[in-house]
Amino acid sequence: MQSRPTAPSRILMALVIFATHHVVSAQPARPPAPPRPGPLVLTAPTVPGVATGVSAAPLSASAHASISEYLALDLNNLFSYARPSLPVHYDAAVTRADNTPPDNRITDPGATLGRVLFNDKRLSTTNTVACASCHQQASGFTDPARLSAGVAPGITTTAHSMRLGNISYYNPGSMFWDKRAASVEQQATQPILNANEMGFDASHGGITMLIAKMQTLPYYPALFQWVYGTPAITEARIQRALAQYERSMISAGSRWDSGYATVYNPQLPDKGLSLDVPGLTAQENHGRRLFLLPPQQGGEACGSCHRPPTFALGGNARGNGLDVGETTVFKSPSLKNVGVGKAFMHDGRFASLEQVVDHYDHGVKDGPALDNRLKGRNGLPRILNLTPVEKAALVAFMKTLTDTAFLADPRFSDPFKK
Ligand code: HEC
Ligand code: HEC
Numbered sequence: 001m002q003s004r005p006t007a008p009s010r011i012l013m014a015l016v017i018f019a020t021h022h023v024v025s026a027q028p029a030r031p032p033a034p035p036r037p038g039p040l041v042l043t044a045p046t047v048p049g050v051a052t053g054v055s056a057a058p059l060s061a062s063a064h065a066s067i068s069e070y071l072a073l074d075l076n077n078l079f080s081y082a083r084p085s086l087p088v089h090y091d092a093a094v095t096r097a098d099n100t101p102p103d104n105r106i107t108d109p110g111a112t113l114g115r116v117l118f119n120d121k122r123l124s125t126t127n128t129v130a131c132a133s134c135h136q137q138a139s140g141f142t143d144p145a146r147l148s149a150g151v152a153p154g155i156t157t158t159a160h161s162m163r164l165g166n167i168s169y170y171n172p173g174s175m176f177w178d179k180r181a182a183s184v185e186q187q188a189t190q191p192i193l194n195a196n197e198m199g200f201d202a203s204h205g206g207i208t209m210l211i212a213k214m215q216t217l218p219y220y221p222a223l224f225q226w227v228y229g230t231p232a233i234t235e236a237r238i239q240r241a242l243a244q245y246e247r248s249m250i251s252a253g254s255r256w257d258s259g260y261a262t263v264y265n266p267q268l269p270d271k272g273l274s275l276d277v278p279g280l281t282a283q284e285n286h287g288r289r290l291f292l293l294p295p296q297q298g299g300e301a302c303g304s305c306h307r308p309p310t311f312a313l314g315g316n317a318r319g320n321g322l323d324v325g326e327t328t329v330f331k332s333p334s335l336k337n338v339g340v341g342k343a344f345m346h347d348g349r350f351a352s353l354e355q356v357v358d359h360y361d362h363g364v365k366d367g368p369a370l371d372n373r374l375k376g377r378n379g380l381p382r383i384l385n386l387t388p389v390e391k392a393a394l395v396a397f398m399k400t401l402t403d404t405a406f407l408a409d410p411r412f413s414d415p416f417k418k
Contacts, residue, residue: 059075059222059225059226063222063225063226064222066218066219066222067218067219067222067223069218069219069418070217070218070219070416070418071116071219071415071416071417072415072416072417073112073415075109075112075226078108078109078112079108079112079410079411080108080411081106081107081108081110081112081244081245081248081411082105082106082107082108082111082248084248084250084252086250087253087257087258087261087264088261088264089257089260089261089264089271089309090250090252090309090310091266091271094169094309094310097169097171097310097312098168098169098247099167099168099169099170099171099172099173099183099184099247100168100247101183101185104185104240104243104244105244106244106247106248107227107244109226109227110227110240110241110244110245111241111244111245111248112245113223113224113226113227113245114241114242114243114244114245114246114248115245115411115412115415116219116223116415116416117131117238117241117242118130118131118132118135118242118245119131119132119414121133122213122214122217123198123200123214124150124151124192124197124198124199124200125151125198125199125200125204126151126199128151129150129151129197129198129199131242132414133148134148134150134157134161134191134197135161135163135164137407137408137409137412137413138340138407138408139163139340139341139342140163140164140165140251140336140337140340140341140402140406140407141163141164141165141249141337141412142160142161142162142164142341143160143161143343144341144342144343145342145343146160146342146343146347146348146351147159147160147348148160148161148197150191150194150196150197150198150199151196151197151198151199152195152196155196156196157196157197158347159176159346159347159348160343160344160345160346160347160348162176162177162333163333163334163336163337163341164246164249164333165249165250165333165334165336165337165403165406166250166251166310166311166312166333166334166336167184167246167247167249167312167333167334168247168250169310169312169334170312170315170331170334171312171314171315172315174331175187177330177331177346178328178330178331178346179329179330179331183243184246184247185239185240185242185243186239188238188239188242188243188246189207189238189239189242192210192238193206193207193210207235211233211234211235214233215233220233221233224237227241248411249406249412250406251334251336251337251403251406252309252310252336252403252406253403253404253405253406254336254337254400254401254402254403255279255280255400255402256277256280256288256397256400256401257309257403258279259277259278259279259280260272260273260277260308260309262278263275263276263277263278273292273303273308274289274292274293274297280397280400281396283392283393283396284393284396284397284399284400285397286389286390286393286396286397287390287392287393287394287395287396287397287398287400288397288400290302290386290390290393290394290397291303291306291394291398292308300360300386300394301373302360305317305320305332305371305373306332306334306335310334310336311334311335312333313331313332313333313334317332317371318369318370318371318372319367319369319370319371320332320359320360320364320370320371320374321363321364321365321367321370321371321374322345322346322349322359322365323365324365324366325365325366325367325368326365326367326368326369326370327368327369328369329369330346330369335398335401336401336402336406337401337402337403337406337407338353338398338401339353339398339399339400339401340402340407344356353394353395353398353399354391354395357386357391357394357395358391360384361383361384361385361386361391362383362384362385364381364382365381366380366381
């Protein structure tokens with residue numbers, strides 16, 4: 001258990017002194033200001049047209065020093081999160097599916113704070129587990145392990161961690177495999193407050209103790225001041241920053257994306273999705289047809305649920321029949337970067353994409369949650385009877401959805417020096 005800090009943090013002091021000095025320095029009776037080292041004032045960049053609590057609050061040089069002691073961040077030269085350059089096929093239809101609420105649009109300072117929070121092991125009771133521990137960038141922001149270890153020794157999560165790329169395009173906006181969190185914001189602090197994941201459950205003081213701990217970390221009051229205009233740390237502010245950062249994780253640069261961008265045609269009814277994609281092998285294009293085309297065109301219509309071009313799950317998708325009699329309608333993360341995963345489905349039961357394809361081929365089980373698209377005309381689970389060549393093609397296509405630039409994008413790297 002952490003003890004509650006009583007004295008104001010070093011940063012707060014610095015801010016108070018700085019502000020006080022500003023007010024009184026015009027009075028002639030005071031001695032001249034001592035020269036300050038380094039940059040005098042750091043101003044948060046303003047984001048035109050976006051008034052989401054982003055302040056232009058100046059930070060003192062000492063606040064900046066406290067941040068840079070822990071973090072490799074250039075606050076005057078931020079990465080761009082608010083306005084990513086997206087390919088043409090991330091068009092108006094894609095934007096319409098975006099679950100970003102109007103009152104929490106992405107700003108560069110907000111997402112930068114989210115990046116700090118996401119990678120901070122100090123947000124766990126043991127200082128050993130960050131969001132990024134279970135959502136690893138090189139794995140597409142999931143865990144290579146089937147189930148994840150948190151702060152509790154010997155206890156793992158009961159579900160497989162989820163890839164986070166393109167979460168903004170799951171239109172219902174609900175999060176977790178079973179959709180129990182209403183939004184990205186609502187989800188964001190749950191792992192921190194979970195007894196086994198990051199440890200700040202009620203018996204460890206809950207959100208109050210988390211915030212008290214954050215107030216003792218020199219960089220947080222300064223960063224919250226910089227983003228929100230005051231140094232107050234609240235659960236809502238933590239949620240908003242994390243959500244901004246997570247929604248900025250847009251994956252749009254896979255080999256399929258760069259090829260499809262060249263044949264994308266908004267004039268065509270299917271926008272060119274049925275056309276061969278340049279740069280893919282014959283096998284990959286075969287798998288692409290199987291994945292995207294409807295049965296009457298010789299495909300298996302995987303894409304009617306896992307929707308191109310984001311490969312986020314469509315909002316109307318029901319279950320995929322993993323277990324007999326299943327009543328829970330699970331969601332799927334976007335299939336961008338599914339090819340670098342090591343475990344698949346909500347419980348991580350499959351260890352390869354070949355096993356996934358075998359499931360759809362002949363393993364779908366009946367139950368109240370099963371989607372009609374996976375049923376035959378007789379109302380029973382469909383058997384696809386795919387040949388080995390077709391199965392291999394489907395797997396090869398799913399691997400073209402790997403976005404290597406996203407998996408190594410410095411905007412999503414760990415900013416901590418210590
Ligand atoms: C100990 C491992 C672990 C840690 C730490 C962890 N997560 Fe997760 N995350 C998971 C697992 C497991 C799931 C799926 C859980 C479920 O659905 O029941 C998940 C699901 C999610 C989802 C849902 C994605 C979707 O498409 O529905 C989001 C978002 C997410 N985590 C964000 C975070 C954030 C933010 C943090 C840090 C505050 C975090 N996670 C910390 C393991 C972890
Ligand atoms: C009816 C909608 C639907 C259709 C059609 C569908 N899927 Fe899925 N898919 C889902 C759902 C829902 C899940 C998540 C299920 C779970 O984990 O409980 C899923 C999960 C997956 C996963 C694992 C994702 C992960 O992150 O672990 C892969 C891979 C996948 N599907 C591929 C396919 C392929 C290939 C096809 C076509 C043969 C297909 N899907 C057809 C709904 C669908």
